Amino acid sequence: MSNGGISSRPLHDLVMAQEHIRLGTALYVLKRLRAPAYEIKTDSILYRAPKRAKLTIGALSYENLHNCRDTFEGHTGARRLDEGCSLPPWRGEGEVFRVETAQESDRLRCDPKKPTRPHTLLLSTAVWQELSMEDAEHRVLQGQSLLVLGSPGTGKTFTCKGLVELLRAQGKKVDICSKTHSASSRAGGCTADHWLRRHVIHGACNVDCLWIDEIGQLDIELVAAVNRLTFLGTQLLISGDFAQFAPIANSWRGSPVPEDALANSRLLHTMCGGNKLSLTACKRSDHDLFNFYTRLIPGGDFFGMPIQSAVAQAREKFTYQGVCELNLVLSHRKRVELNRRCNLHFKAQDAIYLPCPLQKRVALNAPQPMWIWPGIALLGCLPIERQGVKNGVEYRVAAITETTVTLRNGPVLTHDQAVAWLRLPYAMTYASVQGRETEATLALHDCDSGHFTWRHLYVGLSRAKRASDVRVE
Numbered sequence: 001m002s003n004g005g006i007s008s009r010p011l012h013d014l015v016m017a018q019e020h021i022r023l024g025t026a027l028y029v030l031k032r033l034r035a036p037a038y039e040i041k042t043d044s045i046l047y048r049a050p051k052r053a054k055l056t057i058g059a060l061s062y063e064n065l066h067n068c069r070d071t072f073e074g075h076t077g078a079r080r081l082d083e084g085c086s087l088p089p090w091r092g093e094g095e096v097f098r099v100e101t102a103q104e105s106d107r108l109r110c111d112p113k114k115p116t117r118p119h120t121l122l123l124s125t126a127v128w129q130e131l132s133m134e135d136a137e138h139r140v141l142q143g144q145s146l147l148v149l150g151s152p153g154t155g156k157t158f159t160c161k162g163l164v165e166l167l168r169a170q171g172k173k174v175d176i177c178s179k180t181h182s183a184s185s186r187a188g189g190c191t192a193d194h195w196l197r198r199h200v201i202h203g204a205c206n207v208d209c210l211w212i213d214e215i216g217q218l219d220i221e222l223v224a225a226v227n228r229l230t231f232l233g234t235q236l237l238i239s240g241d242f243a244q245f246a247p248i249a250n251s252w253r254g255s256p257v258p259e260d261a262l263a264n265s266r267l268l269h270t271m272c273g274g275n276k277l278s279l280t281a282c283k284r285s286d287h288d289l290f291n292f293y294t295r296l297i298p299g300g301d302f303f304g305m306p307i308q309s310a311v312a313q314a315r316e317k318f319t320y321q322g323v324c325e326l327n328l329v330l331s332h333r334k335r336v337e338l339n340r341r342c343n344l345h346f347k348a349q350d351a352i353y354l355p356c357p358l359q360k361r362v363a364l365n366a367p368q369p370m371w372i373w374p375g376i377a378l379l380g381c382l383p384i385e386r387q388g389v390k391n392g393v394e395y396r397v398a399a400i401t402e403t404t405v406t407l408r409n410g411p412v413l414t415h416d417q418a419v420a421w422l423r424l425p426y427a428m429t430y431a432s433v434q435g436r437e438t439e440a441t442l443a444l445h446d447c448d449s450g451h452f453t454w455r456h457l458y459v460g461l462s463r464a465k466r467a468s469d470v471r472v473e
Helices: 009-032 062-073 133-141 156-169 181-187 192-201 220-232 266-271 287-293 307-317 332-345 415-421 454-461
Strands: 037-040 045-047 146-150 174-178 209-213 235-240 275-279 326-329 352-354 370-372 377-380 394-400 404-407 412-414 427-429 442-444 470-472
Touching: 009 037, 009 045, 009 062, 133 146, 133 156, 133 275, 146 156, 156 174, 156 181, 156 209, 156 235, 156 275, 174 181, 174 192, 181 209, 192 220, 209 220, 220 235, 220 266, 235 266, 287 307, 287 454, 307 454, 307 470, 326 332, 332 370, 332 427, 352 415, 404 415, 412 415, 442 454, 454 470
Parallel strands: 146 235, 146 275, 174 209, 209 235, 326 427, 326 442, 442 470
Antiparallel strands: 037 045, 352 370, 377 394, 394 404, 404 412
16 A cells, blocks of 8 residues: 555456456356366366357357356246346457467366375274163153164164153153154154254254154264254154165265264264163064064174075065065065055955046056055055145045045045055055054065065064064065
């Protein structure tokens, strides 16, 4: 400021801002031309020119600069959601960018390397406190968090429901959530996606304790949202079984997350305060069935053996004869076929046929024609809740007329709504059956498929309650 208080900094900032805008425009144009950019400098870009482009970046002039997006995206008259403000017309002519053939001297002179740390990060081993049932109950009533683990049928849901009742008796507000509608309905809550988005991501948590069932099904984005509650002092009651199916395509910021990452993480240890209750006693199914499927998981003598050998032993042990009321499959095509056959087999005399309109594009879980009658069980299948019908939840038909279907303790639907929103329950995919249990006879299909794993066998067998009602095909 020695020159009479005059500074050229505003002009410098204006020039730099214009360079920044022009460089962003150039990157946009190159992306639209599908011309890959190799190097970016402050005022230039090294790129490979497309061979068959109708337009070139060098043809962009100042007089049509404000219509750049209309040139590549078309003009509809509507304002674009990502367009903060429209560019005013530029009074002037001439090319905006100077395009020249790159020389070897134009390349960046650097030796880029991946970021490195000069020191090794050392973390102390997270030690879990294995608690008895009495100690776990005592710590939960004191306000501490708890992790409840166990195989299917060990009473995780029953145990957590008892702890929730004790906490509510203390006057605490407890909410319940799980990944799927079926699991959350059994526990008495809502889906984890709904609760976390409402109370954590887009809202405020106003509960004293949160019980999360089937923690192994939550993707890492939802787990990170749950972890925010630890900074608020919210008590967490977490239950699940990491030997069952992991989240599909689980990733964090584009990087895949291993299936056992959460189970072995310090994140889970922190959320649960290091308190763990492991349930091992069978409380639901008979001991023959329970002892077989628990041998398939880590720690069991079947774990690690070829899946063909485990399936062969399962076929010898589980040999129910007859048409099964629940069939587990890998593909939706086979699910539709088995549902059709079982629907005809179990059809009642007073059944009414509901046709299905032709689908222009068949979805994975597309509707199908079916016979229904009072008392038949149907599964909800729709992306969002409508008139009280939820995805994956079982409903019973109470009455049927020529135009309507009345669900027990539920809404009255038209025939078209019933076909579109409900599915036959005789066949389900392995991926959708987790969090359920059945009193019916059970058959496991596709066991020779290359996609069949020990998790499919473990999850499938653990849905039943009696070994005599199971068949492995």
